Amino acid sequence: MTPVLADSVRLTDDGVEILDRRVFPAQRVWVRCGGVEDVAKAIEDMVTQSSGPYFAALWGMVLAAREASSLGPEEARAHLERAGARLIDTRRTNNHLRKAVHAVLSHVDGQAGDALVAAALEGARAGDERYRSRSAALGRHTAELLPDKATVLTHCWADLYLVELVRAAADKELAFICTETRPYLQGARLTAETLAEMGADTTVITDGMGAAVLSSGKVDALVTAADRVTMDGHVINKIGTLGLAVAANAFGVPFHAMVQAPDRLAPTAADVPIEYRDGTEILDRPGIRGLYPAFDITPPRFVTTVVTDRGPFDPLLLADYYREVS
Template structure:
C-alpha cells in the first residue's frame, strides 16, 4: 500500500486560465492525456454533454464555465450581465439532469453574486466575484468529500476487499486517503462499467496511481465475484440520494446492490448530502442517453448492424437494499438519511 500524498491526476482534471478552460478528456484516459479546450461557456456545456468529463468533473467544469460566462458578459450593463450569467447557468444545468452537482454549483455562484449581494455587478467586478465564488465552491466540495471519506473509511475493516462500480471520483479518492491515514490495508475489485468503461479506465487507473493493484471484472461478473469471495463490501458513489433513501447512481448499481443482498454483504453509497429538492424518487429525472452509445466500446462498434440500444444512464436502488448512506456528516441508515440536515442544524 502506498503512503504517497500527491493526489492522482483525475483530481486535477479541469483547469481555468486566461484563455478558457482545459478539461482532461476522460473518454480516452489513461491511454491518452488529452485536454479539450473550451473557449466559451457553451463549449463547456457541450463537453459535459459529450462525456468529456463525468462524476465530480462536471462540477468543476461548471464553476469554470460560469467564470467564462461572466467574462462573456463583461461588457454588458448590469441587468443584462446578470441575465446572461443566469442563462449560462441554466444551459449548464440542462446538460446532465440526474446529478445535482451542476445545479448546486450554479445556484451557489448566483447566490454569491447577482442573486445575492451583487445584483448590479458587471465588468471586472462580476468576473472577479464569479471566479471567487467558483473557487470557494470547489474548495468546499473537496473539504466535504474529505469528511465523507473519513466516515466511509471507518466502515471498512483492515484487509477488506472492496467492490466498486463506475467512478466515484473525489469520494473514492477521499475514502482511500482516509483509509491509508488510518493504516488500513484494502483490496479492490472494479467493475469495468459499460459503455464508457469508467471503472476499468478511471477507477482502476486511479487506484493503481494510489498504490493498489485492483482486479477488474465485467459488469456481469458481480454476483460470481461475490460468490467466489472476491468482495467483502460493495462501495459506490451516488449521483443523487432522495430524502427517503433511494440511491441514484450509474446504471448497474441496482444489480450490485441486489447481488450484495443475496450474499449478505454490506452495500454502502457515498454522497455529500441527500437532495432536499428530491423528497422521493419520482422527483429525480433519470437521464436516458442515445442507445447507440451502448452499441460501441471506446469508439468501435461492438453490436451487429440492425440492432438497437437502450441506455438509461442511471438506476435507482431502493432503501431496502442499502446498508448505509455515507454523507459528510456520518453514516446513516437509508430511512434516516434526512437526519443529515438535523445534524447540520444542531
C-alpha cells in the same frame, strides 16, 4: 500524491481546459473550451465524467461572467442565469451541476465589468474548496466503516470520493475490485487507473461477474458513489449499481453509498430525472436498436448505509442529516 483525475478541469486566461476522459489513460488530451457553450457541450459529450462536470460547471460560470462583463448588472445577471440553466441541463440526473451553478450565482449580486468576473471567480473558488473539503470528510467517514484488509467491490467510481477514501484508509491495506462499467468502461479505465496511481491493490472484472464475486465470500463491502440520494433513501447511480446492490443483499455483503448530502429537492425517486443517452452509444447496427439508461435507482431496502460528509445514516433516516445542521 494527487491522481490525475483529481485535478482534471482548469481555468485559463482564455478558457477552460478539460482532460478528455473518453481516451484517458491511453492518452492525456486536454480539450479547450473557449466559452460556456463549449463547456456545456463537453459535459454532454462525456469529455468529463464523475466529479469532472461539477468543476467544469464552476469554471464554465466564470467564463459566462467574462462573456457578460461588458453588460449592465441586470443583463449580466440574466446572462449568467441562462448559462447556469444550460449547464444544469447537460446532465440532469446528478445534482452537483445545480450546486456548482448556485455556488457562483450566490456570489454575484448587482456587479458588472471586472467586479462581476471577480465575484464569479470568488464563488467558483469557494465551490471548489467546499466540494473538496466535504469529499475529504466523506472519505474519512466511509473508511471508518471498513475493516482492516477489507476487499471492496466498486462500480464506476473515481475522482475525489475515491481518492479521499483511499487516503483516509491508508493504514487499512484495502484491496479493490473494479467492474468495467460498460459502455464507457469508466471502472476499467478511470477507477482502476486512479487506484493504481495511489498504490492500491486493484483488480478489474467484467460487469457480468459482479454477482459471482459477491457470492464468493471474499468481498467485505460494496462501496459506490451516488449521483443523487433522495430523501426517502433511494440511491441513483451509474447503471448497473442496482444489480450489484441486489446481489450484495442476497449474499450478506453491506452496501455503502457515498454522497455529500441527500437532496432535499428530491423527496422520492420520482423527483429525479433519469438520463437516457443515445442507444447508438452502445450499439449501431442496421435494424437493431440500442437502449442506454445512464443511471438506475436502488431502493433503500438494498442499501446498508448512506455515507455523507456528516457521517453514516440509515437510508430511511436521511431527514436527520438536515435536522442535525438546523
